[in-house]
Amino acid sequence: LSMxxxxxxxxxxxxxxxxxxxKSFDIGSFRGLSAALSLSRNQYQYRTQNQVYASVTVPFGEGRQVSYSLRHDNQGATQHNISYLDFSHPDTxxxxxxxxxxxxxxxxxSGNINTVTPRGNASADFTLQPGQYSSLGLNWYGSLTATAHGVALGQSVAGNEPRMMVDTDGIAGIPVSNGSGVTNRYGIAVVSAGASYLQ
Known part of the structure; x- marks a missing residue:
């Protein structure tokens, strides 16, 4: 309760x-269900707004869940929302x-996806509202290094952080540094080299 x-x-x-x-609870074979209920009131200049919000989340499988929520106020506005989230894959x-x-x-x-790859982190999202608007977003966050043997893509590296170039003698697609980088078509990968050295 807050006032x-x-x-x-x-x-x-x-x-x-x-x-x-x-409240978190179990129903039969479904474990870790959760439900929430919220009642709120706002009074300002003789106007009163009341709102009720209820939600339930049902996890299933490994790293998957479905959620439903309902919001209603004393102005007659009602919103239903249902969502599905899948984080069963360690990288996506x-x-x-x-x-x-x-x-x-x-x-x-609306929807979104985020994935971590040896060539950087990629994400995409979209929103559709019929008769209103639609949007699509694509993002990539990582490290791009130009070398004499093509461009090497990898995980993000801070500007002052040292980098190390790895050469596999022309063999492409070799993961290096625990998968934080992968060799390009010329066998070149650039990864973080650890802490900076100052003397």
């Missing part, structure tokens, strides 16, 4: 309170989320 009052020298005060409950996580609202934005679908 607060914000006072202003030139305006009426704002009162807020929130009551939150959460992805998720999908669908939402439905009876006011304003209507329906939406």
């Amino acid at each position: 607060s009052r914000l006072s202003y020298w030139n305006s009426d005060p704002s009162d807020n309170w929130t009551l939150s409950l959460s 996580a992805w998720g999908l989320s669908a939402a439905s609202r009876n006011q304003g934005e209507g329906q939406s679908l």
Whole structure:
């Protein structure tokens, strides 16, 4: 339970309170389920906004879960949201989320994926709102080193951090440094060389 009052020298005060409950439990073979309920009220200048929020999360398999949530307020606005998250692979996580609202934005679908590779970290995300807008984002975060034998891609290396070039005598696709880099088509990889040396 949390309560607060914000006072202003030139305006009426704002009162807020929130009551939150959460519980983890098991049902049969389903382990680690969780549920939450939140009730909140905001009062400001003779206007009162009440809101209820409820959610349940069901994990299944190894590193997978489905979540559902409902939000409703005293203005008649209701939002349903269902999402799926998969982080069962040690290097890749992805998720999908669908939402439905009876006011304003209507329906939406969004998703994202993040993966860690020897050539850097890549991610993508999208959002679709029919009749509103759509977006697509692509990102890559890593290290790019130009060498005499082509470009070598690897995990991110800070600007002042030393790097080490590895040559496998023309053999491509060889992982090095515990998978933090991989040789290019010319057998060249560039990885972090550890701590800087100062004398």
